[in-house]
Amino acid sequence: MKQPIGIIDSGVGGLTVAKEIMRQLPNENIVYLGDTARCPYGPRSSEEVKTFTWELTRFLLTKEMKMLIIACNTATAVVLDEIRNELPIPVLGVISPGARAAIKKTVNHRIGVIGTEGTIRSKAYEMALKQINRRTVVHSLACPKFVPLVESGEYAGSLTERIVSETLQHFNNKRLDSLILGCTHYPLLEPIIRRVMGEEVEIISSGEETAREASVILSHLHLLNTSEEAPNHQFFTTGSKEIFKKIASEWLQITSPNVNRITL
Amino acid sequence: MKQPIGIIDSGVGGLTVAKEIMRQLPNENIVYLGDTARCPYGPRSSEEVKTFTWELTRFLLTKEMKMLIIACNTATAVVLDEIRNELPIPVLGVISPGARAAIKKTVNHRIGVIGTEGTIRSKAYEMALKQINRRTVVHSLACPKFVPLVESGEYAGSLTERIVSETLQHFNNKRLDSLILGCTHYPLLEPIIRRVMGEEVEIISSGEETAREASVILSHLHLLNTSEEAPNHQFFTTGSKEIFKKIASEWLQITSPNVNRITL
Structure with missing residues (x-):
């Protein structure tokens, strides 16, 4: 077709x-x-x-x-x-595909989700993840500063690096092994997010x-x-x-x- | 349900x-x-x-x-x-899922497929891969010795290691970046296959x-x-x-x- x-x-x-x-x-x-x-x-x-x-x-x-x-x-x-x-x-x-991929990749069942306020407030990822596997532990974080950076074309550089790094400190000591980019703008920040989260965390792009x-x-x-x-x-x-x-x-x-x- | x-x-x-x-x-x-x-x-x-x-x-x-x-x-x-x-x-x-995953992972569009004689003879993977992307270069190999090893419970050990290694020499210099395990028995040999193919080749399990x-x-x-x-x-x-x-x-x-x- x-x-x-x-x-x-x-x-x-x-x-x-x-x-x-x-x-x-x-x-x-x-x-x-x-x-x-x-x-x-x-x-x-x-x-x-x-x-x-x-x-x-x-x-x-x-x-x-x-x-x-x-x-x-x-x-x-x-x-x-x-x-x-x-x-x-x-x-x-884009939510079920991201959730399904995270369930496929996680080993310790501790999954992080970042998204806009609206997405995080809706708990849509949490519900999608728990519907597939009730044992999953989900840590969610709204990152309202990320979309404006991307829409203005600022998806690299030291200011962006600093904002991403400060925001994601929230996940320190949460022992996540997977992080869902629960906003389709975020893959444009993926190299920075990957650096900040470290190699042991799988980054899942819902897109x-x-x-x-x-x-x-x-x-x-x-x-x-x-x-x-x-x-x-x-x-x-x-x-x-x-x-x-x-x-x-x-x-x-x-x-x-x-x-x-x-x-x- | x-x-x-x-x-x-x-x-x-x-x-x-x-x-x-x-x-x-x-x-x-x-x-x-x-x-x-x-x-x-x-x-x-x-x-x-x-x-x-x-x-x-x-x-x-x-x-x-x-x-x-x-x-x-x-x-x-x-x-x-x-x-x-x-x-x-x-x-x-199991063929389309394996083909789709390989297309998602490959960067150089050079994909290997291993399977039984029947599967390889049918060219089913080749067709599935080319239907999605005509540019894909596919190298296929029948590995008739693998299934009997698995069915007899011999999925580790030096004999198995030698058979797998000799069989997969076929792919030397083919510059594959992905290899599809086109037989659901093969994931039981995956640790050995991974060692033989080297870290730069993505192993895709159709299962x-x-x-x-x-x-x-x-x-x-x-x-x-x-x-x-x-x-x-x-x-x-x-x-x-x-x-x-x-x-x-x-x-x-x-x-x-x-x-x-x-x-x-």
């Missing part, structure tokens, strides 16, 4: 999912919408997140997607079930794992694209086309991504 | 899948059937493998399973599509990955077991109950597995 996979996010964070789709499913077309103008979703009320996420979904429904990925953890926590029940196509969030699950479900439903044409990716943002284009081309290593600005 | 996950295999190899199901889905019940009396399937004709696999499937259908996993690569290559089309429950093989995909599909279809009861696993073998029990208790770390011998 040539129809694209739809990806929505509060901004550029979902590009980490898009990148993995491009790597793990190189034949698939992608249509991406990032709500950069209203990012971050993390500190917003559930009602607002719900309304915004439905607006993004409705826009992508006009693009005839065959699957929708809600690449924002905050939106997944609040509105995945509702959207999944309403849409006739498979709808994936990467979501791409893997998209592949499983598309294949199970016989929806994979078997056409020989080169894929065609379209990106939409509600914010600055230039900043989005810069981050998308750096992160996805595409020289000139097809980016358009829209108003919802 | 409390109904068990059914697992069939030519012998004890599928226990590597059972082990991962127990780890990644600790609430699920398992019913396992190993056709030890007629193992290995690798050198048999397609017709024979097809007949035997249907016999195993029919036996497990009497146990009201909610999902069937064909944990034998040879059987998956020959008869997965046919069984999937006939059964009203989800049916998983481990299949458990992960079972979790994705059960969750997507709302079929996970949410009961609080401790799980109850049943094992059946067509061969020696004692040898099966010994391997199952060692490998699964259960003191007294519930094993019964049956005749098909």
Whole structure:
């Protein structure tokens, strides 16, 4: 099936999912919408997140997607079930894939989760992890400073390094063996997070794992694209086309991504 | 849903899948059937493998399973599509999960596959890998000596070490960065295989990955077991109950597995 996979996010964070789709499913077309103008979703009320996420979904429904990925953890926590029940196509969030991957990797069953205030407040990861294995010990931490760093393109440098390091001190002596990046913006900070947490902690990127699950479900439903044409990716943002284009081309290593600005 | 996950295999190899199901889905019940009396399937004709696999499937259908996993690569290559089309429950093989995991892990797109003669002859991995990414370079090798070693309980020791090492010399200078264990018996030899291949090669166990995909599909279809009861696993073998029990208790770390011998 040539129809694209739809990806929505509060901004550029979902590009980490898009990148993995491009790597793990190189034949698939992608249509991406990032709500950069209203990012971050993390500190917003559930009602607002719900309304915004439905607006993004409705826009992508006009693009005839065959699957929708809600690449924002905050939106997944609040509105995945509702959207999944309403849409006739498979709808994936990023929380279950991250939780499942952590359960697969952990040995001591002590798992850390970092995310936005909204995601952590929802306890969605904790519930997903405990649903799979009740014995799991979960330590969660909201990191409200991380998304603004990434959206402004500041994902390296000494200021970022200091903020990440100070924030993650929370996990000292918690004996975690796995840490879930419960926000799709965080993989852009992954080299720093990895340095701060140390080699013995497995870093799990929900985005990467979501791409893997998209592949499983598309294949199970016989929806994979078997056409020989080169894929065609379209990106939409509600914010600055230039900043989005810069981050998308750096992160996805595409020289000139097809980016358009829209108003919802 | 409390109904068990059914697992069939030519012998004890599928226990590597059972082990991962127990780890990644600790609430699920398992019913396992190993056709030890007629193992290995690798050198048999397609017709024979097809007949035997249907016999195993029919036996497990009497146990009201909610999902069937064909944990034998040879059987998956020959008869997965046919069984999937006939059964009203989800049916998983071990080949696509292994292929997908390798695609996720590889960087240089040079992937090795080891399996039985039947699996390698079928080119099932090669097709699965190339279907996902045409650029993939696949080097395949049949290792007919490995299954008999495992089934006889000889999965360590210097003889085994020498056989594995001589067999895998085939891959010298092939510049692989990932090797798929395309037979569910091979994870029992994994420590030796890992030593022989060296640290820079990622070893992918199809069994481990299949458990992960079972979790994705059960969750997507709302079929996970949410009961609080401790799980109850049943094992059946067509061969020696004692040898099966010994391997199952060692490998699964259960003191007294519930094993019964049956005749098909």
